Amino acid sequence: MTTSVLAAGVLEETIRAFFQGLPIGAGFALVAMSFVLTYKTSGVFNLAFGAQAFISAAAYFELHTRRDWPIWSAVLVAVLLVAPVLGLLLERLIFRHVHAVSAVAKLVISLGLMVALPELFKLAVDYNREQPFGAVGIIPDGTAVYRLFGRYPVTRDEIAAFAIMVAAALALAALFRYSRLGLRIRAVVQSPRMTELNGVNADWVSSGSWMLSSLFAGLAGVLLVPTTSSLGTVLEPRGYFPIVIAALAAAALGRLVSLPAAMFGGLLLGVVTTELRTHLPRDNVILNELRGSALPYVMLFAIIVFWPAIRRQIAGSDPLLGVAPPPPALAAANRSRGMTVYTRIMALAFFTAVGIWTFGYANNFWISRITHSVIFSIIFLSIVVFTGLGGQIALCQVTFAAIGAFTAMQFAQRWDVSVIVGMLAGAAIAAAVGAALSVPVMRLGGIWLAIATLAFALFFHDVLVKYGWVGGSLFHGRGVPRPQLFGVDFSSHKNFLVLCVAVLVVVGVLVILVRESSTGMALRALRGSETAAESIGVVSWRSRVIVFSVSAAIAAIGGGLLAMEEKQVSYEANYDPQIGLFWLVVVVVLGARTVEGGIQAGVAFVIFPVLVLERWLHLDGAWRFVLFGFAAISFARHPEGLLEHGKRRSQAAMQRLFTRRPPVAAAAGAGGAAGPGDEP
Amino acid sequence: MSLLAADGITKRFAGITALQGVSIALDEGERVGLIGPNGAGKTTLFNCLLGLLRPDAGSVSFDGRDITRLPVYRRARLGIGRTFQRVELFSGSSVRDHLLFAHRIRLGTGALWKDLLGLGLPKPAEIERCDALLESLGLGGMGDEPIEALSLGQSRLVEVARALMTQPRAVLLDEPSSGLDRAETTALADTMARIQAEQGFGLLLVEHDVELVATFTERTYVLDFGRLITHGPTSEVMRDPEVRAAYLGDFAAGPS
Numbered sequence: 017m018t019t020s021v022l023a024a025g026v027l028e029e030t031i032r033a034f035f036q037g038l039p040i041g042a043g044f045a046l047v048a049m050s051f052v053l054t055y056k057t058s059g060v061f062n063l064a065f066g067a068q069a070f071i072s073a074a075a076y077f078e079l080h081t082r083r084d085w086p087i088w089s090a091v092l093v094a095v096l097l098v099a100p101v102l103g104l105l106l107e108r109l110i111f112r113h114v115h116a117v118s119a120v121a122k123l124v125i126s127l128g129l130m131v132a133l134p135e136l137f138k139l140a141v142d143y144n145r146e147q148p149f150g151a152v153g154i155i156p157d158g159t160a161v162y163r164l165f166g167r168y169p170v171t172r173d174e175i176a177a178f179a180i181m182v183a184a185a186l187a188l189a190a191l192f193r194y195s196r197l198g199l200r201i202r203a204v205v206q207s208p209r210m211t212e213l214n215g216v217n218a219d220w221v222s223s224g225s226w227m228l229s230s231l232f233a234g235l236a237g238v239l240l241v242p243t244t245s246s247l248g249t250v251l252e253p254r255g256y257f258p259i260v261i262a263a264l265a266a267a268a269l270g271r272l273v274s275l276p277a278a279m280f281g282g283l284l285l286g287v288v289t290t291e292l293r294t295h296l297p298r299d300n301v302i303l304n305e306l307r308g309s310a311l312p313y314v315m316l317f318a319i320i321v322f323w324p325a326i327r328r329q330i331a332g333s334d335p336l337l338g339v340a341p342p343p344p345a346l347a348a349a350n351r352s353r354g355m356t357v358y359t360r361i362m363a364l365a366f367f368t369a370v371g372i373w374t375f376g377y378a379n380n381f382w383i384s385r386i387t388h389s390v391i392f393s394i395i396f397l398s399i400v401v402f403t404g405l406g407g408q409i410a411l412c413q414v415t416f417a418a419i420g421a422f423t424a425m426q427f428a429q430r431w432d433v434s435v436i437v438g439m440l441a442g443a444a445i446a447a448a449v450g451a452a453l454s455v456p457v458m459r460l461g462g463i464w465l466a467i468a469t470l471a472f473a474l475f476f477h478d479v480l481v482k483y484g485w486v487g488g489s490l491f492h493g494r495g496v497p498r499p500q501l502f503g504v505d506f507s508s509h510k511n512f513l514v515l516c517v518a519v520l521v522v523v524g525v526l527v528i529l530v531r532e533s534s535t536g537m538a539l540r541a542l543r544g545s546e547t548a549a550e551s552i553g554v555v556s557w558r559s560r561v562i563v564f565s566v567s568a569a570i571a572a573i574g575g576g577l578l579a580m581e582e583k584q585v586s587y588e589a590n591y592d593p594q595i596g597l598f599w600l601v602v603v604v605v606l607g608a609r610t611v612e613g614g615i616q617a618g619v620a621f622v623i624f625p626v627l628v629l630e631r632w633l634h635l636d637g638a639w640r641f642v643l644f645g646f647a648a649i650s651f652a653r654h655p656e657g658l659l660e661h662g663k664r665r666s667q668a669a670m671q672r673l674f675t676r677r678p679p680v681a682a683a684a685g686a687g688g689a690a691g692p693g694d695e696p
Numbered sequence: 697m698s699l700l701a702a703d704g705i706t707k708r709f710a711g712i713t714a715l716q717g718v719s720i721a722l723d724e725g726e727r728v729g730l731i732g733p734n735g736a737g738k739t740t741l742f743n744c745l746l747g748l749l750r751p752d753a754g755s756v757s758f759d760g761r762d763i764t765r766l767p768v769y770r771r772a773r774l775g776i777g778r779t780f781q782r783v784e785l786f787s788g789s790s791v792r793d794h795l796l797f798a799h800r801i802r803l804g805t806g807a808l809w810k811d812l813l814g815l816g817l818p819k820p821a822e823i824e825r826c827d828a829l830l831e832s833l834g835l836g837g838m839g840d841e842p843i844e845a846l847s848l849g850q851s852r853l854v855e856v857a858r859a860l861m862t863q864p865r866a867v868l869l870d871e872p873s874s875g876l877d878r879a880e881t882t883a884l885a886d887t888m889a890r891i892q893a894e895q896g897f898g899l900l901l902v903e904h905d906v907e908l909v910a911t912f913t914e915r916t917y918v919l920d921f922g923r924l925i926t927h928g929p930t931s932e933v934m935r936d937p938e939v940r941a942a943y944l945g946d947f948a949a950g951p952s
């Protein structure tokens with residue numbers, strides 16, 4: 017008797033969770049369909065949909081709750097106008113012009129947009145980020161509760177979300193069936209190269225699908241606000257990460273190519289999420305964490321690693337791949353020897369001048385800024401190693417830096433061991449975590465690798481940091497002492513700066529050694545042509561696992577130093593995954609291929625906002641996200657980085673001026689998917 | 697027992713049967729040609745031999761060992777070297793780098809700790825070896841050129857050099873002469889013959905240049921629409937009327 021009552025209770029909970037999961041799944045489905053649409057029509061894996069969803073939602077609340085616009089007009093502007101126009105602009109101004117570049121380069125552009133767009137929006141409308149927005153849906157009286165079958169409570173908002181998703185999916189189906197644009201999009205979705213060869217006007221197809229997918233993303237952004245708790249009480253782009261990740265998981269179920277699979281995948285994941293939340297036992301700490309926002313990350317990771325369709329997609333290639341035009345030749349493919357000497361002389365002069373000023377005249381504020389620059393240069397060398405040298409994108413460098421910082425902290429707090437030892441232990445732990453993480457995902461490479469590492473970073477951020485053995489306890493605080501080493505006290509600002517510079521020099525030299533030696537040779541071969549590299553015996557995944565571990569260790573060393581410099585682990589300020597995206601953007605914009613590029617990025621990351629933006633231009637520091645984010649577009653044409661490109665250009669011009677003979681380096685040939693400068 | 701053998705390879709792509717039960721064999725020290733009209737499946741067969749494609753049926757063996765399921769890099773390390781019809785070079789690297797990479801990876805001595813201690817940098821002796829090979833292929837003095845600055849013919853030579861640097865026991869060349877003029881082709885053939893005499897590898901040559909195949913190879917296989925239509929000593933194959941009809945006549949009329 018009691019068991020059947022219990023079973024009935026479980027059944028009721030299950031059904032209730034099912035009805036609560038559908039509207040959330042509807043939001044996932046909308047974003048997942050957006051991913052598929054743009055991926056198939058323009059090859060862009062647009063991570064910025066989260067940002068676009070945020071913009072529509074934020075615009076809606078700005079208009080409706082703060083400016084008291086009626087609901088219908090706020091929806092009209094925020095969703096039906098802003099979203100498609102934004103999509104059209106992105107396609108016309110950016111993605112149309114990078115058609116032939118690699119998927120990874122397009123991913124970098126979308127990362128830049130992900131960083132830039134929300135900040136631009138906030139600056140443009142003077143968005144108040146502190147003020148709670150009140151989670152209002154887009155239909156009046158949305159919180160009113162109905163009982164389905166007299167039993168299962170659902171709100172009007174939830175019904176609306178589900179109904180609108182269904183309507184949108186039906187409209188999309190009808191569009192595909194009956195309109196010319198729809199037919200063309202469908203043709204392109206099925207075989208992009210084929211239709212291009214057949215002369216389908218791909219222009220409107222890609223504009224149309226970008227508008228459509230932006231509309232869907234904007235719709236999801238607004239609809240999900242009242243139905244999911246992960247958005248928090250203050251509307252921030254960060255809140256959309258779990259949603260984007262869940263949508264990615266849904267799209268991945270259909271290998272990023274099937275719209276119906278993306279839709280049903282989204283619904284399925286919505287339901288699975290709520291069911292798991294309902295049924296996971298509450299007494300297990302880890303499972304309990306999964307109940308929170310962590311579930312999407314775990315699901316995405318599992319799908320990427322285990323879903324057989326993804327493996328098959330990587331194995332099978334596009335039959336007409338060879339038909340695609342070769343990537344544009346780099347303006348200046350290689351750096352000449354003269355230029356290297358010149359850069360070294362300039363660098364020496366520059367660093368001498370900065371050194372004299374720092375140690376002789378600078379106040380503590382500037383010494384601290386310069387120390388930060390040095391430390392970020394070290395951290396960014398980890399990106400130089402993995403992205404510049406390995407040619408892959410990983411989005412969890414920030415996590416490795418946090419591991420370094422926390423390990424140093426734990427060693428000092430718990431065992432009273434030198435922070436230096438703690439930092440080195442952190443590097444070892446980060447390397448081990450990197451290896452463990454990379455073994456399953458390295459075989460995938462490209463965008464899947466980037467996404468899987470993002471999922472890991474978010475998982476760390478939402479779950480692992482909360483454990484005492486990772487993030488420390490509230491009781492102890494997150495204080496970190498400055499180190500003492502061989503009897504030398506590094507607690508003064510200047511002494512600590514000297515230590516950081518020494519570490520930077522050591523790490524820089526090691527990076528150069530790795531690049532010029534066997535490991536680096538294998539990686540350069542892989543970056544040039546994976547097929548050819550394997551045909552001479554390079555084990556691609558092994559090389560990448562090694563370089564990923566090295567890069568993790570470097571990031572951890574930098575993270576440890578940063579904690580010592582700030583005398584505490586300022587986790588939210590320094591190691592948030594969103595900041596990690598910005599790190600990557602800054603480094604690839606300025607130059608991910610060289611040690612020098614990493615150092616320039618470190619200096620720019622720290623000094624640029626305070627000096628150029630705030631002191632000289634009197635602008636909000638948030639402009640840095642906008643500027644660097646949009647600058648990431650340049651990565652498509654100049655993978656060597658803007659500064660490096662500028663230097664090569666000016667050097668080539670100088671050479672022409674003096675010798676009246678075109679430099680060999682400038683005579684780039686047909687190839688060149690990735691043309692690096694391989695001098696320090 | 698042959699050095700490299702394909703046995704009953706069948707490979708289908710959506711709708712097309714690119715290879716239908718093809719068997720070929722290559723011995724050490726031997727020069728074998730593989731000819732056939734465009735789309736006959738020659739490159740597909742190469743890809744099956746090297747592991748870039750998994751055949752739907754059939755097996756590949758090397759030195760008596762079944763390698764059908766081995767990944768590309770394992771086969772390369774066993775000693776199968778190849779060049780690509782559509783040139784696959786390491787963009788962004790210099791000509792010498794290509795040879796250095798191949799040499800290093802062949803040695804398999806690279807370890808991270810050695811690199812970190814500075815023991816992994818290229819040694820003068822290695823550079824000399826690379827330059828010697830470049831010299832013998834007529835690329836002397838081009839070691840420092842960026843690969844993008846090379847002509848198509850030179851790029852093919854670099855591919856050949858890269859394959860040779862792995863000290864292969866079987867070398868598969870996919871149309872090495874396309875993009876080369878007659879003098880360059882002859883020079884390449886002479887060099888290949890000389891290096892082969894030194895190293896004794898087996899050589900499988902896919903070519904549209906009939907003259908090169910006729911003078912250079914001892915045996916020839918002929919593929920047409922994914923089927924092996926004949927094979928035997930090159931001089932006999934070249935006289936076969938069926939071959940002339942399927943391939944040579946077609947070719948003489950002008951390659952499509």
Ligand SMILES: Nc1ncnc2c1ncn2[C@@H]1O[C@H](COP(=O)(O)OP(=O)(O)OP(=O)(O)O)[C@@H](O)[C@H]1O
Nearest residue numbers: 335709710712714733734735736737738739740741
């Ligand atoms: N990856 C692929 N997917 C689908 N079809 C393919 C693929 N690779 C080759 N094919 C098809 O298989 C057939 C054989 O192609 P293959 O490249 O092996 O011919 P080939 O003999 O090398 O021709 P060519 O002399 O032009 O180089 C062709 O019809 C080709 O279109």
Ligand SMILES: [Mg+2]
Nearest residue numbers: 738739740781
């Ligand atoms: Mg071919």
